[in-house]
Amino acid sequence: MCKTEVLDKFQQAREKFLGLSLESTRKSYYPQLRQQLSTIQENEKRLRLLTDNLPARISFIDAEQRYLFVNREYERVWKIPREKILGQRVETVVGPENYQKIEGAIRQALAGQRMRFEAAIVEGDGRPVWLEINYVPYTDADGNQAGFYALTQDISERKWAEEALRESEAKNRELVQYAPAGIYEFDLQRRRFVSVNHVMCEYTGYTKEEFLQLDPRSLLVEEKDQHIYDAFMREVHSGRLNPKTAEFAIRCKNGSQIIVLLNIRFFAEDGHPKRMMAVAHDITAVREAETAKQNLEVKLQETQKLEALGTLAGGMAHDFNNLLMGIQGNASLALLDIDSSHPMYQRLKNIESYVQRGVDLTRQLLGLARGGKYEVKTTDLNALVKASADMFGRTKKEIQLQYDLEDRLWPADVDKGQIEQVLLNLYINAWHAMPDGGNLVISTANVSLGETDVAPYSIPAGRYVRVSVADTGFGIDPSIRRKIFDPFFTTKGIGTGTGLGLASAYGIIKNHQGAIDVTSKVGQGSVFFFYLPASDKAVDRGRTGAEQLATGSESILLVDDESMVLEVGQQLLEALGYQVTTASSGQAAIDIYEQLNASIDLVILDMIMPQMGGSDTFDRLKTINPDVKALLSSGYSIDGQATSILNRGCNGFIQKPFTVNILAKKIREVLEG
Structure with a gap:
């Protein structure tokens, strides 16, 4: 259409419009306009009511970054009436620090790009909040970028909950990693480890990567433990997911073994076993301590048993020694009266040899008795x-x-x-x-x-x-x-x-x-x-020298409750040249010594006697004569009661059964000091 044609049409329309009367125009168009205006006002009221009551911030920002529309939520947040917000630039309302956080997104929205992002800002009352912000670009009828709508929601509670959850998860991970127990998670479907903590790796000596690649059965030392593991897996896959406690011997990377107590929990999804979590405590030291305690108890029982048997053996040895004393004494007396050419000489020497074997046996019994x-x-x-x-x-x-x-x-x-x-x-x-x-x-x-x-x-x-x-x-x-x-x-x-x-x-x-x-x-x-x-004293090197039968003529009081020992002892002493008086009890010895102590040079005193033993008898003798010389005689040893008597002034000790040579030597040692 050319320019002339356009002008012609415009002129025709103008003449038609001017030809209409004002009254006809009012009657034709005003009701329609009023209806449209009322509809617009009602829609605007509804839109305002909606936007003002949403818990989100809604605004329109023009190309100059000025607020042309804000809902009531803006008033609450920034503590400024909306009339004072309208026409203000964004930076002025939110403040420079907050503006820096959203400036880039604003520029992209004005460039026509739809934006959705999160930002942490400080509201008008100084409260920090997290916002989820949506910018929707707006283009006018001419296609120009006229601004954008902004929809902003406060997501602080969600963000704080997420942060708290992250912190809790981090703490839990830290707790799991360094808890005073080994912890691992096992995928029941794929039959493999999926997580393990630092302590479990320390227990076994494997790195985390190495542990996660392990076959769980390879950790188990004993075959019975592997059977228990297999039974566990069968039970789990049958649907029984009850918590369990089990004790296993675990093979470590270096080949050593530890004993762990496992507390196991199972987790399922849709009724199917999914994973297992186990807490492992290294109880090796506890089990070793229990074993050591059991060993100590066994050793104590053994000691008590041996002590009881020792007491019995000691009594047997004492009586047997007295019997051997009688045999030895008689053999010694017989040998004093014959020489080596006598037909009975060798037999008597055999008797002495057999007595010595008996002495060896009683020494073992006394050793058993700890005599x-x-x-x-x-x-x-x-x-x-x-x-x-x-x-x-x-x-x-x-x-x-x-x-x-x-x-x-x-x-x-x-x-x-x-x-x-x-x-x-x-x-x-x-x-x-x-x-x-x-x-x-x-x-x-x-x-x-x-x-x-x-x-x-x-x-x-x-x-x-x-x-x-x-x-x-x-x-x-x-x-x-x-x-x-x-x-x-x-x-x-x-x-x-x-x-x-x-x-x-x-x-x-x-x-x-x-x-x-x-x-x-x-x-x-x-x-x-x-x-x-160990001893702190110097080693006793002893003395050596030839021994010969020593005799004497002194007066000796021989005290023993065994008539056999008393008889043979008297004969041995007399054979050595001594004058002998005998007493068959401690009290008899006291009575005799009270009468003859001035003429008695030595008392040979048995230690074990009924009623009044050697210890009490010696003390009574000392009371009568503080300088009394005494030789203690016993089938037991020098330890214990005998040592106590020696420490109180007794002059010597002789072990039964003794030969005539030993007896002669001991007597001279005491008499000659």
């Missing part, structure tokens, strides 16, 4: 060990002896004869364990034992000398390990052993305030070892 030490001296155990082992080795050529002796071994206060007996018993025991020959290693060492070390043996902590006898024999079966120190227990056939060797060794060492024990593995040999308290 004391006979003659205690500060001793170099290296020399004692070497001498006894060399003597044993000369008779057992099939045994190879090896020594590992401490260079500066501490001395010990011991009865040499008894410790030699212990060593000989251990050598013989090792020889029996190596019938085809082997190696016997004898070691000594200085050791300092602490409270933990001595707990199994009921001895005080301190300095000890350790003596070990190790063999390469067939070892000791665990089933008989606890019985080896029992009296009369032997693995040898009937008639080939008394079963007193190790029992007497146990008694002797315990009587020396020491301890004896054994370690052994079947097929790998045994190591018997004992501890003796």
Whole structure:
């Protein structure tokens, strides 16, 4: 259409409009306009009511970043009437700091880009809040970017809840990672670990990555534990998801083992087992302590049993010694009257030999009974060990002896004869364990034992000398390990052993305030070892010299409740040239001494007597004559009651049964001081 045509049409329309009367125009258009205006006003009222009551901030911002519309929520937030907000720039209303956080999004919205983001701002009352902001660009009828609508919601509670949840999860992760227990999670569907904490990795020695790759059955040491695990899995997959507690032996990365107590919880989804979480406590130390306690209880029971048997053996040995005293005394008397050419001489010597074997047996019984030490001296155990082992080795050529002796071994206060007996018993025991020959290693060492070390043996902590006898024999079966120190227990056939060797060794060492024990593995040999308290005194080197029968003519009062001992003792003393008076009880001895004390040079006093024993009798004799000379005689040892009597002034001690030579020597020692 050309310009002329447009002008013509405009002119026609103008003439038509001017031709209409004002009244007709009012009647035709005004009602329609009023209706439209009313509708617009009603819609605006509804829109205002809606926007003012929404819990969100709604606004329109023009291209100059000025507010052209805000709802009532803006008034509440910024504490400014909306009339004062309208026409204001965004930066002026929200403040420079808040504006910096949203400026970039505003510019993008004005460029026509729809924006949705979150921002943390400070409201008009100074309260920090989190907002979710939506910017919707608005284009006018001419297609120009006229501004944008802004819809803003306060999401502070949600954000704070999320933050609290994140903090809680972080704390929980920290707690799980460093809790005083191992914790891991296991996927029941895929049969694999999905998480593990730091402590569980420390328990097992694996890194987190290594642990998560493990087959759980590979951690279990014992086959029974693997069966328990398999049973667990079958039960879980059958739908039984009850909490469980179980104890397992776990194999660590370095090959060592620990014992863990697992508290297990199962989780399911839609009724199907999904995962398992376990809390593991390392109870290795607890179980070891329980085992140690059980071992201590066993050792205590063994000690009590041996003490009871020792008491019985001690009484038997005492009576047997008196019997041997009678036999020995009569043999000695007979030998005094004959020479070696006499037909009965050899038989009498045989009797003495048999008596000596009986004496050895009673010594073992007394050792079992812990009846004391006979003659205690500060001793170099290296020399004692070497001498006894060399003597044993000369008779057992099939045994190879090896020594590992401490260079500066501490001395010990011991009865040499008894410790030699212990060593000989251990050598013989090792020889029996190596019938085809082997190696016997004898070691000594200085050791300092602490409270933990001595707990199994009921001895005080301190300095000890350790003596070990190790063999390469067939070892000791665990089933008989606890019985080896029992009296009369032997693995040898009937008639080939008394079963007193190790029992007497146990008694002797315990009587020396020491301890004896054994370690052994079947097929790998045994190591018997004992501890003796170290002494601070110098080693007693002793004296040597030829002995001969000593005689005398002094007056002796012989006191013993056994008529057999009294009779043979009197005859032995008289054979040695002494004048003898006898008393069969303590009271009889007191009565005799009160009458004859001026003429009695020596009292030989039995220690164990009914009614008035040797201790009370000696005290009464001292009351009568403070300078009384007394020789104490007993089938028991010098320890205990005998030591107490000696400390109160008794002049000497002689062990029953004794030969005439020993008796003669002891009498002269006492009489001559």
